[in-house]
Amino acid sequence: MADTDASPSEPLPIRRLQESVINRIAAGEIIHRPASALKELIENSLDAHSTSIRVTIKDGGMRLLQIQDDGCGIRKSDLPILAERFTTSKISTFSDLSKLTTYGFRGEALASISYVAEMTVTTKTKADSCAWKACYSDGALVPFKQGATAEPKATAGTDGTTITVENLFYNTPTRLSALRGSAEEYARILDVVTKYAVHNPHVAFTCRKANSNSPDVTTPSGSTVTQAIRQLYGQTIAKDLVHSVISSPNESGESDDDPTWSAEAYYTNANYHAKKTVFLLFINHRLVESTQIKKALETVYTGILPKGTSPFIYLSLQLDPRTVDVNVHPTKREVHFLDEDAIIESICDKIQQSLVAQSQSRSFEYQTLLTGGIARNNKGKGKERLLPAEEHEDTDSGSSTSVSTPATKKVPSNHKIRTSQKDRTLDSMFPVLNTSQMPNELVPDLGSQDEGTSRKTTKSRTDIPMSECYLMSVRQLREAIEAARHQQFTEILQNHIFVGIVDVSRCLSLVQNFKKLYLVNHGALAEELFYQLGLRQFGNLRRIKLDPPPPIKTLISLAVDVEEGIKKTKLNKALIIDRIVEILMEHRAMLSEYFSMNITEEGRLESIPLLLPDYTPNLDKLPLFLMRLGPQVEWTSEKGCFSTFFRELAYFYVPEPLIPENSLVEGSPTADTNEKALAWQIQHVLFPTFARYLIAPKTLLDRDVVEVANLPDLYRVFERC
Known part of the structure; x- marks a missing residue:
């Protein structure tokens, strides 16, 4: 036995690997996980000059990864070799590598995917009369079903390409088991889509989970980099x-050396x-x-x-x-x-x-996670505001307006709540809007009652009861709102004190809760509020009557004419308008019954839903609202239809200036009245409704609320001065 160990072993024979093994090894170098597969597919779509890219994911991309674009498409004659290795339209000689301006060039992406997944390609060029669909496995065409031919078959489809990848890594179980959970893989996919959306703001990106009502990433076409970063980050x-x-x-650039x-x-x-x-x-x-x-x-x-x-x-x-x-x-x-x-x-x-x-002009600002104890501390404290030093009233001064504290325990100065009988807000430093300056439709109709009666009337007008609904889809949507509740943030809004509007056009306002001051995006809060109010009143919505009723075709035409995305795609505007009008006319009975949106047989809009008494939406946005109802609402799914319709309605209701800023002369009476009227609605209608009805989700907390001041922390800063 010792002699055997000491003797050199025989060399193993060198064999040529099978083609299938070679291809799977190569695929493993390209496709590490679903996100890397999607990166390759997005680059192909961008190389095809797409203006819209839609991504659909299931189980973190392992069960389904689908990308749809509106690019130039693929010729039918190229489909047989589409998934073969080293087939590309980008280079023909090695020297072409030195002048590449496109993304893909090796011809390995689609081939690699086909070796480790089931891949289906549906594509149509502008010259084709129909789309062509082909299935691939191991780099070659395969039949759609047993007994059929592997040749591409004609199918319905729009210009562009849709690639569907299913059961990724089904034949490489080691790679599949090495992947993280579906949630983490989906997060990686969102990261890839987000980065490409920032770099390509001219392209509309959408990424959602399969069977999800709303996308997790969505950007419009024709944006700027700053707008894309604002929306995504x-x-x-x-x-x-x-x-x-x-x-x-x-x-x-004249010198090649430099x-x-x-x-x-x-x-x-x-x-x-x-x-x-x-x-x-x-x-x-x-x-x-x-x-x-x-x-x-x-x-x-x-x-x-x-x-x-x-x-x-x-x-x-x-x-x-x-x-x-x-x-x-x-x-x-x-x-x-x-x-x-x-x-x-x-x-x-x-x-x-x-x-x-x-x-040199640095400002100090920080954001916190609003941890517990906020609402508990706020009970019984009355109205609390952060005020300038000259307005503070010390609790130890003996003043009748001070906050009472037990005589046996002295409250530290940094824990005293500063209050004022003046109930001062930011608006107190500027001329206060008189209701006579407001448009008639924005003035609350309180009649001739005295002050007590007026308060009762206002309360009764703003009562919004929950409608009875037995539709399972609506009940599920209402339950989803409750499930997404962030308790502390909801309590902050319920007990907030309105401080003032910082910027009407940017939708920024200040509110105080206990010892903290918050900067909130009241536009984002309003959008979520109106979505919830729509579901709350489902089937029992009041109406805003339009007199005379305008033709919906005329309104939609106004929106289509100024839509940048449609201009760049060079689509037939008349066909788009007719299709949207056709969709709304087909569903006008449902729109009237469920959403109080009446459209006559002649195509005139008689009424739109009223979500909140004493609040008038910006009717300048009505053409855009009608145009978006066509492509953005999921008309084929009951639950999806209700959810997406109320999302679009909420977006229509978001408070914005009644007249575009660029059409007004700064400082003109019209501009001032317009801004003051909108500010009045925000302060006296929206924020009280936030406190009463908004169930705040954590998504708002993550992106639209910033803590700008904390009384104890400020005290420590001034102590060191």
């Missing part, structure tokens, strides 16, 4: 963004910081990662942000394709380029200069 980041454009010294480059960066200033860096890096429009660039940018913030905190950075770098090697990583996640250190240094210097200039 929140107002907290967007309001502190700094924009810089950096370019190489050699802007002429090629030009340019960069565009959006990054937060010293007022914003988070626990983890959010870094979006695109090089020549390709989403990549670079530890070197990320560390260099984080170093810039070292002396600006508190220790342990990080910024938000979006960097788009445009380089001469001749200086970039994109072929260094199978998933194109990393790239190498010339003069990397010098380019990074130039970008960091520019960002540092901008941050230093911004930090």
Whole structure:
């Protein structure tokens, strides 16, 4: 036995691997998880010049991953080799790699997906009279069902391509078992979609779970980068963004030895910081990662942000394709380029200069998670406001207006609640709106009753009882609202004290609860409120009568004419208008019965739903509301129809200036009256209704509420002064 161990073993024979094994090994290098598959598919859609990309996910992308675009489509003649390895329309020779301006070029993405999943492609070019559908497995066409041919078959479809990936990694159980849970994989997918939506604001992105009524990511076409960041990452980041454009010294580009480059960066200033860096890096429009660039940018913030905190950075770098090697990583996640250190240094210097200039006027603001105990402490305290020092009344002064405290226990100064009999708000520092200045339709009709009777009348007018409804879909939607309740945030709104409107156009207001002052987005709160009020009054909605009733076709035409997305797609506007009118006319009986929205047989709009007494929506938005009802409402599903209709109705009801700001002369009587009338509705109608009826979900807390002051913390600051 000892002799056997000492003797050298026989060499194993070298064999040629089977083609199927080779392909699955290669697929594992490209497709690591559902998010990496989706990244490849999104890049293909962008290469096809799509203006709309819709993603549908089931079970974290492992059961279903579908992407639909409106791009140029794929020729039928190309479908047989579509999923074969190294088939591409981007390059023909190796030298083409040095001048690439597109995303995909290896011809491995679709092939790799077909080796580890069941893939179906439905595509239509503008020249085709119908769409073509094909199924793929292991890089080749396969029959749709047993006994059928594998050839693509004709089917109904619109211009563009839809790729459906099912049962990902069904034949590689080791890779499947290595994936995280469906929730984490879906979060990775949302991260990919979000980053590409920021970099491509001209493209409309939508990402939702299968059978979900509302998308988790949605952006309109024709936006700007700032608007996309605001919608996807929140107002907290967007309001502190700094924009810089950096370019190489050699802007002429005449010298091949010194090629030009340019960069565009959006990054937060010293007022914003988070626990983890959010870094979006695109090089020549390709989403990549670079530890070197990320560390260099984080170093810039070292002396600006508190220790342990990080910024938000979006960097788009445009380089001469001749200086970039994109072929260094199978998933194109990393790239190498010339003069990397010098380019990074130039970008960091520019960002540092901008941050230093911004930090000279730094404001201090922070956001908390509103933990428990807030509503409990608020009981019995009466009205509480944060006031200037000259308005404070000390509880130890013996004044009749002070807050009484037990004589045996002295309350520390930093825990005293400052109150005032004047009940002062921000509006008290400016001329107060008289109801005579308001449009007649906005003045509450209290009749000639005395003060006590008026209060009773107002209360009765604002009572909104829950309608009786036996439809299971409506009951489920109401239960979903209750299930999403955030108890502490709801209690804050129930016990809030209105301080004032900060900015009408940006929908920002201040409210106080106990010892804390909050900046809230009353537009976001109003949208959620009106959605809940619609479901609350389902089937029993009051009406706003339109006299004379306008034709819905005329209103929809007004909205379609100014819709940027339709202009860019060059679709036939007349066909779009006719289709939307046809949809509304088909469902006018249901609209009247369930939503109090009456449309005559001649196509005239007689009434729209009234969600809240004493509140008039901006009727300038009525054409947009009608236009969105066509494509945005899920007419084929009962529950989806009710949910999406009330979402659109809530968006229509969100308070905005009655006349666009750009059409008014600043300081004119019309502009002032318009803004004051809207401010009156917000303060005296909306905020009392928030307190009474809004069930606040955590999604509002995450993005639309900022704690700007805390009395004990402020006291500690002034103690050190």
